[in-house]
Amino acid sequence: MPGGLQRPSATLLHRQADEPPRHHPHHQDTGPVRPLPGRATGLPGVRPTVHTGPAAPGLHRGHEGCRERRGRGRSPTPARPVQRHLQAHDRPGLDERLWRPQGPQRPAPLVTGASTPIEAVRFHESRTEPPKHYTVDTLLNAMLHAGRHAEGEDAELLRKAEGIGTPATRDTVIQTLFDREYIATQRQGKQQLIVSTPRGRAFIDNTPSMLSEVRVTARWERELDAIQNAANDTEARQRRDAFINAQRAFITQRIEEVIEDVEDAPEAITDTRNGPTENMLTAARKIAASRNLTLPEGIETSFDVCRTFLDEAMQHPAPPTDKMKALALRLADEHGVTLNGELTTFQACKAFIDKHMGSKAPTPKMIAAAEAAAKRYRVKLPDDCRTLVAACRQFLNEHPQ
Structure with missing residues (x-):
């Protein structure tokens, strides 16, 4: 049976009334038993019970031929014959409840080169997604919890050191990356995402990969902790000098490697940098x-x-946009003027629009706003604010809400 379960035999599920009562295998049939005062019949401490319906899960049938009648001065009397005919499909879920686990199953023996039938082949098409861009807040949080990317002792050291840098230096580090144009911001919806620049990617390509690994930072933190927790000043100075000498040797070696790379491909390095x-x-x-x-x-x-x-x-002067051209043509038609080169450059078209838009009368909404501003500031509203949109707009700019 699947799942290590065994279906109950038909004998347990099919009983006829004319069969003699069957006792549980562990029960001992001692014949008719009269209950002693204070004791139940059957096994010590077990009250004989008869289930006239289907057996409940996890229970066995006790003395099925007897049913205890509760009452004073009455002893158990034989029960009437009952039709016992159970079918698994008559009780939903009975099949599953009567199964019993058989323990862990051994897998099929597999050897190299063995053949096995294939039940089905399914294709699933999906697309991988790159990691999300950092924002300034998420980048600061990642620097603070850099220990998440390390394991064991390295992770504990980074948690103890509160990540990479300190609260005072993390902002400075990020700002330095912006100032050196290694990273830039790119708006996506309401978020300002941090993206790498070509210069930043070139810097990463020409930098040892180990410097970007969190475990290197953890190792440095371990060495700095050893200096701090030295037993005496002499040991602390020895550890300090060893750490500085190791860093100096690494930097010197890396500079020599970069110089060799530049000499081998100066044009490629210059273009990228x-x-x-x-x-x-x-x-x-x-x-x-x-x-x-x-x-x-x-x-x-x-x-x-x-x-x-x-x-x-x-x-070369920038040309006006299509919307600017359409607005300039409409204003020229309304004022009966002829366009003469105003549609060739952005600045000329903008000057024409500003001139003729200012000569129009302000809208009722603008006049109402100007009157409210004059009342609020307790000043007199100029007369041209009611006739010229430029004057009305200037008054509103000088008297904001």
Whole structure:
């Protein structure tokens, strides 16, 4: 049976009334027994019980031929014959309740090269997701709980040291990464996510991977604790000097390796190190989108390529947007004027819109707001605030709510 359970035999589930009562195998049949005062019949300490219906789980049938009648001066009398015919499907769940566990089962013997039938093959398509970007708050929290990424003694040391850095230095470390343009912020919905810049990724690529491992920080914390907990000043100085010498040797070796890398591939290292900042790339993408331009190849990795693109774009005035053009055409039609080059540059179109929008009458809502502001500030509302939108807007800016 599956799951190590054994189905009860048909003998236990099918009884006929004409069969003699069957006692439990562990019960001893001693014939008719009269109950002694203060004692029940059957086994000592066990009251004989008859279940005329299906047996309850975990119970056995006692003296099935007798039913105890409670009352004064009455002794157990034989029970009437009862039809006992149980079917598993008559009682939902009876099958499962009557099974009994058979203990742990041995797995099938498996050897190299053995064949086994396959029941089914199922395909499931899924897509992996990269780790979520940090925000400033989550990055500070990750630095505080750096011990989560370590195990054993390393994790305990990092918890004792309260993570990487101190509350006073963590903010400084993150700000230094921003100042050196290793990281930048990118808005996604209401969050400001921290993203790496090409310069930051280049720095990681040219830095020993061991420096980014939490266990290295834990090892340094262990050595610093040994210096702090030294038995005397002499031992503390010896441990301090050993730690400093080890760090000096490591840094010297790494500098020599970097110099060799630069000599082997100076162009590749220079291009990667001098990548553009995130702000430069953002400006270049906006200019290309507004002017329907194609970004040059290598603009995301080369500082010089990105700077050249921005310089050339700044030499040519930016054109107005489609919404600005539509508004300028509508204002020209309303005022009966002719456009003469105002649609060629952003600045010219903006100046035309400001001029003719200011000559329009303010809306009733603007006039009401200006009157409320004049009353609130206890000043007189100028007359042109009721006729010129520019004057009304200027008054509202000078008298904010």
